[in-house]
Amino acid sequence: MKDQELNHLLDESLARLQAGETLEAVLARNPEWAADMRPILESVMAVWQTRGSDTVPVAAMVRSRERLLVEAQRRRALEPRRNPLFAWLSNFRTVTVSAVILVVVLTLGVTGLSSLNALPGDPFYPMKLAAETFTLSLPVKASVRLAWQDSYDLRRRQEVEGLIGRHSEVEVHFTGHLTKSEDGRWMVDEIPLVVTDDRIALLEKYNGRFVYVVADLLTDGQAYLEGIDTRLYEITGEVKEFDGASLRVDDVTLLVTHDTLIDMPPTVGDAVTVTSMRTGDGGLLALWIGKGPAPQSGLK
Amino acid sequence: MVYTSYPLTFEPIHPTTADNLLARAQALEPAALSQIHTEYYPAIYRYVAYRLNDEQLVEDVAGEVFLRLLDALHNRLRPVRDIRAWLFGTASHLVNDSLRNKYRKPLETLDDHESIPVGETPEHIAEFNERSAAVRVAITALTEDQQQVLTLRFAMDYSIEETAKIMGKSIGAVKTLQFRALGSLRRYLEQGAKE
CATH class of the missing domain: 1.10.10.10 (Winged helix-like DNA-binding domain superfamily/Winged helix DNA-binding domain)
Structure with missing residues (x-):
């Protein structure tokens, strides 16, 4: 008997069992297959019998809901306030690139080079971020966008170093490798972190990773940790190669492991979006691969 | 590799409503997150409960599923297109991790379940x-x-x-x-x- 026919017979038998027929009565309807179907249906009945209660503890549900909402509230509180111009540019980049180019060129013309040297807390700093965001939305190769992103990450760290030199107290966002020194101090590259005890377990989890950090700089040159996460890269483009262990999207190669979540197996020529993180050797590890039309911004 | 899929055509909530709900949840709107939790927590809890059979662990894992959803919505680590499929997929991964780590209590402790x-x-x-x-x-x-x-x-x-x-x-x-x-x-x- 083919699988298809067996599946059809199983469907019928399950429906009859659910309708209240006994196992013997169901098997008697197709005696020629009774020997094959009996163990299968007995397995189903065994699972049914161990289903347990449909009751969900209200207290557990309430606790879970509270944790979810408290965590959401904490994250909302940590979210950087978006500059209105930044938001405006983001919204319009899919509408017309040329219009945004005009706005950025004009705006940069007005603000001049001062914005390029601006540091967090300076009036022109949001303009600097907006210009960077704009360049990342340009239709360039994924490797170029990745290089730009790296240079902006480096710029963020240099800004923090500049602020430390000024003994500034300001919120900063930067990236780097999280490490723990022998005396137990946490650092992101050369920037020392001030960490509360409740964050230690979290930092242990991220130890050694290339991370994204939100912190408040203190006048003593340390950064009081507010939030941390793995630095993620979203890469979009066309699949050039995929052999199960590595994936090439445009001109960027990513490592694929058994932990990579794959929406649908990518094939050459597909448009894909890949969420990835840095590996220890500076490569990219694919965390999630999805098909679909590539957004205009390849790397965010 | 773990193959997952996020079908676009299946939603217990009306698609337009679901899209709107997702967008509101991505903005960490409490009412939207609360609605998702109320809608899906019972099914996720039952799913985890069947596979783990340890009341405290079940509560931990079911709760973690929704915190992971918050992560995904907020950080866009794993795009969420179908909330239910995403939640069950994540619950499955967490349960499997839990089983692999032998974190759960022995089956012999199956208690006087209701x-x-x-x-x-x-x-x-x-x-x-x-x-x-x-x-x-x-x-x-x-x-x-x-x-x-x-x-x-x-x-x-x-x-x-x-x-x-x-x-x-x-x-x-x-x-x-x-x-x-x-x-x-x-x-x-x-x-x-x-x-």
């Missing part, structure tokens, strides 16, 4: 516990996909179509998987009975 019919004798209860434990042990010997399909189909009572959408597989593939899972389960049950 599913035992009122009025049963101690002998019946003991027999029920023994049978339940045997089935659960046998299920854990199956492949992850097989465990997932049996749990969704026969412990959660999802239809073939719903199971296919949650698992991101075709209906035919789920039917075949289901059939093989049942066959394997039977063999493991027989093997367990002989030991």
Whole structure:
């Protein structure tokens, strides 16, 4: 008997069992297959019998809901306030690139080079971020966008170093490798972190990773940790190669492991979006691969 | 690799409403997150409860599923297109991790679960516990996909179509998987009975 026919017979038998027929009565309807179907249906009945209660503890549900909402509230509180111009540019980049180019060129013309040297807390700093965001939305190769992103990450760290030199107290966002020194101090590259005890377990989890950090700089040159996460890269483009262990999207190669979540197996020529993180050797590890039309911004 | 899918056509909530809900949840709007939690927590809890059978661990894992959802919505680590499929996929991964780590308590600790019919004798209860434990042990010997399909189909009572959408597989593939899972389960049950 083919699988298809067996599946059809199983469907019928399950429906009859659910309708209240006994196992013997169901098997008697197709005696020629009774020997094959009996163990299968007995397995189903065994699972049914161990289903347990449909009751969900209200207290557990309430606790879970509270944790979810408290965590959401904490994250909302940590979210950087978006500059209105930044938001405006983001919204319009899919509408017309040329219009945004005009706005950025004009705006940069007005603000001049001062914005390029601006540091967090300076009036022109949001303009600097907006210009960077704009360049990342340009239709360039994924490797170029990745290089730009790296240079902006480096710029963020240099800004923090500049602020430390000024003994500034300001919120900063930067990236780097999280490490723990022998005396137990946490650092992101050369920037020392001030960490509360409740964050230690979290930092242990991220130890050694290339991370994204939100912190408040203190006048003593340390950064009081507010939030941390793995630095993620979203890469979009066309699949050039995929052999199960590595994936090439445009001109960027990513490592694929058994932990990579794959929406649908990518094939050459597909448009894909890949969420990835840095590996220890500076490569990219694919965390999630999805098909679909590539957004205009390849790397965010 | 773990193959997942996020079908666009299946939503317990009206698609337009679901899109709107997702957008509001991505903005961490409390009402939207609360609505998602209320809608899906019971099913996720039951799913995890069937596979782990440890009340405290079940609560931890079910709660973690929703915190992971918050992560995904907020950080866009794993795009969420179908909330239910995403939640079950994540629950499955967390349960499998938990089983792999042998984090859960031994099956022998199967306690006086509320599913035992009122009025049963101690002998019946003991027999029920023994049978339940045997089935659960046998299920854990199956492949992850097989465990997932049996749990969704026969412990959660999802239809073939719903199971296919949650698992991101075709209906035919789920039917075949289901059939093989049942066959394997039977063999493991027989093997367990002989030991």
